[in-house]
Amino acid sequence: MRINLVWKQYDVLVVGSGGAGSNAAETASEMGASVLLVAKDPLSASDTKISEGIATVRASGSEDDSEDTLSENLQLAGGDLPDAKITSAFAKDSQTAYDKVRANGLRPKISAITKNPDPLPLPMGGHTKRRSIGHKNSGVAFGHANWNSIVKDAKIDYKEDCWLVDIITENNKDDTKSFVGALIYDAQRGELLAVVCPSIVIASGGLSTIYFPKTDTMRGNTGDSYAIAARAGAELIDMEQIQFLPFCLTSPPAFEGLLGGEPVTASYLGVLRDKNKKVILDGVYLRTRAECSAAIMKAVEDGRGTKNGGAYLDMTANKRAPKSGVYFMNFLKGSLPSAYNNVRQAMSKSESQCEDLWEVRPSAHYMMGGIRVDENCCSIGGSEGLKNDGIVGLFAAGQAMGGLFGANRLGSTSLTEGAVFGQRAGKNAALRARNISGMNRLNKKLFIEKAKKVNSLIGQKGHLHASRIKLTIQRKCWENLGPIRDEERLNKTKLFVSKTRKKLKNVKISNSTKWNQGLIEYLELENMIDTAELMAFAALERNGSLGGHVRADCPNISLFSKPYSTIVRFVNNGLNVTRLPRQQTEFKKLIKFKFEEQKKFLGAKILRLMPMILKDRVLEKRYKKIMNIQKSSITVQPGSVEAAFGDRKIL
Amino acid sequence: MTKKETKDRQYLNVTIVTHSEGKDMPVNFKYKKRHDREKPMALDVLLQAQETKLPDLAFRYGCRARNCGVCTIDINGLPRIACRSVVRENDKLKAMSTLPVITDLVVRRDQISRQLRGKIYRNSGGNDLNVDASEDYHELTSCIECYACLHNCPMHEKNSSDPSESNERYEYGNPFSLLKLQTIVMDPVSSNSQKNDAITQAVNLGLDTCLNCPGCKCGIGIDLKGKVVNPLINASKKIAEK
Numbered sequence: 001m002r003i004n005l006v007w008k009q010y011d012v013l014v015v016g017s018g019g020a021g022s023n024a025a026e027t028a029s030e031m032g033a034s035v036l037l038v039a040k041d042p043l044s045a046s047d048t049k050i051s052e053g054i055a056t057v058r059a060s061g062s063e064d065d066s067e068d069t070l071s072e073n074l075q076l077a078g079g080d081l082p083d084a085k086i087t088s089a090f091a092k093d094s095q096t097a098y099d100k101v102r103a104n105g106l107r108p109k110i111s112a113i114t115k116n117p118d119p120l121p122l123p124m125g126g127h128t129k130r131r132s133i134g135h136k137n138s139g140v141a142f143g144h145a146n147w148n149s150i151v152k153d154a155k156i157d158y159k160e161d162c163w164l165v166d167i168i169t170e171n172n173k174d175d176t177k178s179f180v181g182a183l184i185y186d187a188q189r190g191e192l193l194a195v196v197c198p199s200i201v202i203a204s205g206g207l208s209t210i211y212f213p214k215t216d217t218m219r220g221n222t223g224d225s226y227a228i229a230a231r232a233g234a235e236l237i238d239m240e241q242i243q244f245l246p247f248c249l250t251s252p253p254a255f256e257g258l259l260g261g262e263p264v265t266a267s268y269l270g271v272l273r274d275k276n277k278k279v280i281l282d283g284v285y286l287r288t289r290a291e292c293s294a295a296i297m298k299a300v301e302d303g304r305g306t307k308n309g310g311a312y313l314d315m316t317a318n319k320r321a322p323k324s325g326v327y328f329m330n331f332l333k334g335s336l337p338s339a340y341n342n343v344r345q346a347m348s349k350s351e352s353q354c355e356d357l358w359e360v361r362p363s364a365h366y367m368m369g370g371i372r373v374d375e376n377c378c379s380i381g382g383s384e385g386l387k388n389d390g391i392v393g394l395f396a397a398g399q400a401m402g403g404l405f406g407a408n409r410l411g412s413t414s415l416t417e418g419a420v421f422g423q424r425a426g427k428n429a430a431l432r433a434r435n436i437s438g439m440n441r442l443n444k445k446l447f448i449e450k451a452k453k454v455n456s457l458i459g460q461k462g463h464l465h466a467s468r469i470k471l472t473i474q475r476k477c478w479e480n481l482g483p484i485r486d487e488e489r490l491n492k493t494k495l496f497v498s499k500t501r502k503k504l505k506n507v508k509i510s511n512s513t514k515w516n517q518g519l520i521e522y523l524e525l526e527n528m529i530d531t532a533e534l535m536a537f538a539a540l541e542r543n544g545s546l547g548g549h550v551r552a553d554c555p556n557i558s559l560f561s562k563p564y565s566t567i568v569r570f571v572n573n574g575l576n577v578t579r580l581p582r583q584q585t586e587f588k589k590l591i592k593f594k595f596e597e598q599k600k601f602l603g604a605k606i607l608r609l610m611p612m613i614l615k616d617r618v619l620e621k622r623y624k625k626i627m628n629i630q631k632s633s634i635t636v637q638p639g640s641v642e643a644a645f646g647d648r649k650i651l
Numbered sequence: 652m653t654k655k656e657t658k659d660r661q662y663l664n665v666t667i668v669t670h671s672e673g674k675d676m677p678v679n680f681k682y683k684k685r686h687d688r689e690k691p692m693a694l695d696v697l698l699q700a701q702e703t704k705l706p707d708l709a710f711r712y713g714c715r716a717r718n719c720g721v722c723t724i725d726i727n728g729l730p731r732i733a734c735r736s737v738v739r740e741n742d743k744l745k746a747m748s749t750l751p752v753i754t755d756l757v758v759r760r761d762q763i764s765r766q767l768r769g770k771i772y773r774n775s776g777g778n779d780l781n782v783d784a785s786e787d788y789h790e791l792t793s794c795i796e797c798y799a800c801l802h803n804c805p806m807h808e809k810n811s812s813d814p815s816e817s818n819e820r821y822e823y824g825n826p827f828s829l830l831k832l833q834t835i836v837m838d839p840v841s842s843n844s845q846k847n848d849a850i851t852q853a854v855n856l857g858l859d860t861c862l863n864c865p866g867c868k869c870g871i872g873i874d875l876k877g878k879v880v881n882p883l884i885n886a887s888k889k890i891a892e893k
Contacts, residue, residue: 043764045721110783467702
C-alpha cells in the first residue's frame with residue numbers, strides 16, 4: 001500500500017490550532033495571505049484550551065506598570081536568559097494582542113471602578129505588579145475565542161488530524177537556507193500533503209509528553225516543533241529549561257501529575273514539609289515554581305520523600321486562622337478553579353479543606369526554550385543572531401519558540417505569549433509571502449523523496465511497537481532528564497536515545513493508509529527521541545542549576561555570574577552545542593531585586609512565626625485589602641459571595 | 652475468600668470495539684487493576700489496552716482532566732467523556748455512534764465546525780469591549796466541544812449517515828452549532844445585525860426540528876434546552892413576526 005501524495009499551494013502554513021496558531025492564522029489571513037492551518041488534534045484543542053485561563057496584561061492593575069517594568073520582571077525571573085528584544089515586544093504588545101482575542105469573544109470580568117478587565121488581587125509569583133487577568137471557564141474561554149478566529153470568516157483553510165512529518169528547505173547560492181514547503185500526513189483522509197509555500201509558522205510547541213508524570217497539558221506534546229525544526233537545521237535555544245509544576249497530585253492513577261495548586265495559592269502561610277513533617281521550604285507563595293520543584297525533588301532524592309514520591313504542601317495554618325481562614329478558602333477555590341476541582345475529586349474531604357496536608361509532586365508542564373527566533377518570530381542563527389543564519393521563511397510562536405522566558409516562566413504569561421507572538425509570526429509570515437512571487441523553480445524532488453521515506457514505513461515488519469517504546473522514553477526521561485539531573489544521568493539519556501533510535505527499524509507498522517495508528521506513533525516517537533537528545537546536550541552544557549534546570553552535581557549558577565543561553569542544533573551526523581552570551585541586568589538592579597526578594601521572604605517567615613492572634617489580624621487585613629472591601633466590611637459577611645473579592649469563581 | 656474471587660477483584664472485563672476498513676471487531680479485554688479498590692476511568696482502560704494487548708489501538712485523548720473535549724466515546728451506547736467516566740464490569744467501549752468512524756474509537760469531527768464556517772462572523776466592529784457578559788454567556792462558553800449532545804438529536808440525524816469523503820460539512824445543525832450561534836446572541840459586544848444573522852443561521856440549520864423535540868443532553872451539564880434552543884426559537888419567532 002502507498003499513501004497518495006496530494007499537492008497544495010499556499011502563502012502561509014500554520015501548524016497548530018491553539019493560542020499561537022489561531023492568532024497567527026487570523027493575522028496572516030487579515031493581511032491577505034492564503035492560509036492553511038493544520039493540527040493533530042481537533043480545532044483549538046490545545047494547551048491554551050486546558051490552561052487556567054489567566055493572561056498577563058500590562059498595566060491592567062495599576063497605571064505605573066510600564067513596559068520596562070514588565071520586561072524587567074521577565075528578564076530577572078528568566079535569570080537574564082531572555083532576549084531583551086523579545087521581552088520588550090511582549091510588554092509592548094500585551095494589551096493590543098489581548099484585545100484581539102477579546103474581539104473574538106473572550107469576555108473577562110470588568111471592574112466597576114476602572115471600567116477595564118480586573119486582574120487577580122495578588123501579583124502572581126515573580127510579577128511586581130498586579131497584571132494577571134483571570135477568566136470564567138479558564139482556558140476553555142480562550143479555546144472558544146481561538147476556534148472563532150479560525151472558523152469565523154471562511155478565509156482560513158484548516159485540516160484536523162494532520163501530522164507534520166518534516167519541513168523542506170532549499171540551500172541557496174548565497175549559503176542561506178530557505179523554507180519551501182512541508183510534508184504532512186493527513187490521517188483522516190489517508191493522504192500525504194505536499195504543501196508548497198514560502199512561509200511556515202510552527203505553533204505546535206510543547207514536549208511534556210516525553211515525561212510521565214505530566215500535567216493536563218495535551219497528549220500531543222511530543223516535541224514535534226523542536227525536533228522537526230532541528231532536523232531542518234534550525235537552532236534551538238535554552239532546551240534544558242523545562243518547567244515542572246511543583247504542586248501536582250500523586251494519586252489516584254487517573255489524576256497522577258494533574259495540577260493541584262500553584263505557589264501563589266499556597267497563600268501567606270503555606271509551607272512545604274518532608275515525610276517527617278519538617279519544613280523544607282517556607283514563604284512558598286513568594287517562590288518560583290522551579291524553587292518549589294527542586295525542594296521537593298531534593299527531599300525525595302535524600303530519602304525524605306512521601307509514599308508516592310513527593311512532599312507535603314501544608315496550608316493548614318492559613319485555614320486554622322479564625323478570622324482570615326474563611327477568606328483563605330475562598331481565595332484558594334477561586335484562584336485556580338480547575339486545579340481545585342482536581343483536588344476535590346482526588347483527595348479526601350479534610351485534605352481538600354486544607355485541614356490535612358496535600359501530598360504533592362512535580363510534573364512536567366511547559367517548555368521555556370525552543371526554536372531560536374527574533375522578536376518578529378523569524379528563525380535566526382549564528383553568533384550574531386541573523387535571519388540569514390537561520391531558516392528563511394520559518395517562523396515560530398508560542399511554546400514552540402525560545403527566548404522569551406529563559407530560565408523561568410512567570411505565571412499567566414504563556415497565554416499572552418501565544419497571542420502576542422502568534423500575531424507577530426502571522427504578520428511576518430504574510431509579509432514574506434507577499435515578497436516572494438511564486439515558487440517558480442520548485443524542486444519537486446525534495447518532496448517526493450520525503451514522501452517515499454514515509455511510504456517505505458507503511459507495512460514495515462518488526463516485533464516492536466512505537467506506543468510501548470514511548471512509555472519507556474517517558475520513564476527514562478523522568479529519571480535522567482527530569483527535575484533533578486547530573487552528568488551521569490544525562491549521559492545515560494544520550495546512550496538511551498541512540499539505542500532507541502536503532503530500534504526504529506524493528507517497529508511494526510500496519511498496511512493501512514487511513515489513520516494508521518502505528519505510523520502516527522512512529523512519527524511522534526521519532527520526535528520524542530530527537531527532542532530528548534537535543535535537551536540532554538543542552539542540559540550537559542549548562543553545568544550548574546538555573547531556573548527549571550537543576551544539576552545535583554554542580555553548584556547553583558548565581559544571578560551575578562555572566563549569563564548565557566545554550567544553543568543546540570543538528571549538524572552532519574551529530575549535534576552541536578554552543579553558548580550564547582546574554583546581556584546582564586545592571587548590577588544595581590540585580591542587588592535591589594535580590595534585596596527585595598530577601599525582604600519578602602523574611603517578612604513571610606516572621607509572619608509564620610508570629611502568634612496566631614496577631615497573625616490572623618494581619619492576614620485578615622491583607623485579604624480584605626486585596627478584596628477591596630476595607631470600608632464596607634461591616635455590611636459584608638465573611639464567606640459570602642460579595643466578600644469573595646468580586647465573584648471569586650470568575651478568577 | 653476463594654482464589655477465584657481474589658483474582659476477580661484484580662481484573663475488570665470490558666469489551667473494546669475496534670474498527671477498521673468499515674468493520675467493527677469487538678475485543679474482550681481484561682483490565683488489570685493497579686490496586687484492589689481502583690475504579691478505572693475508560694481512558695485508563697484504553698491506555699492499558701494499548702500498552703498490552705492492542706498496541707495500535709486508535710483513540711483520541713488530550714488532557715486527562717475533562718477540559719479538552721476530545722476523548723468522547725460511547726460506553727454501553729451512551730456518549731461519555733473517557734477520561735472521567737468510571738468503567739464497570741462488562742462495559743462496552745465503542746466509537747461515538749453519532750459521527751463517522753475513521754479507525755477504532757476515532758471519529759471524524761470537523762464536518763461540524765465546517766457548517767459554521769463563514770457564518771459566525773465576530774468582530775467588535777469598534778464596539779466597547781469593556782462590558783460584562785451575563786452569567787448565561789459564560790455558561791455557554793463553558794462548552795468543551797465534546798459532542799455528547801449529538802446523541803439522539805433529531806436535527807443531526809437528518810444528515811446523511813454516509814461517511815463519504817465528499818461530506819465535508821453537515822447540512823443540518825446540532826446542539827453545539829446552535830450553542831455557538833446563541834453565544835453571539837448573548838454577547839454584549841455583538842451588534843443587532845450580528846445577532847439577527849446568528850438567529851437566521853440557526854433557522855437555516857434546521858431549528859424547526861427542535862419544536863417537537865423533548866430536548867438535548869449536554870456532556871458537562873449546560874442547560875441546552877433552556878439556554879440555547881428555546882431562546883433561539885423565541886427569537887426566530889420574533890424575527891418572523893416582523
